[in-house]
Amino acid sequence: MEKSSKKTCSIVGCDNDSKRAFATTRIAESVASTGLKVKDMRSRKIYLCQDHWKKVKKVFKKDTKAERMRWGH
């Protein structure tokens, strides 16, 4: 058997390799508001492929705007 450390995207119907991983508690709401469904909500982490991260990112950025701190200026 081949040992693989690669994770698969957690979105239902998607078998792409994941690009990003997030704590489920942190990203689940953002994923839900894009209309996507996660295969296993009980999993502690949600893995997203490039495509799905792009979609979720738009919502996720908005959600986290308040907690983002910029020290540059």
Ligand SMILES: [Zn+2]
């Ligand atoms: Zn995906």
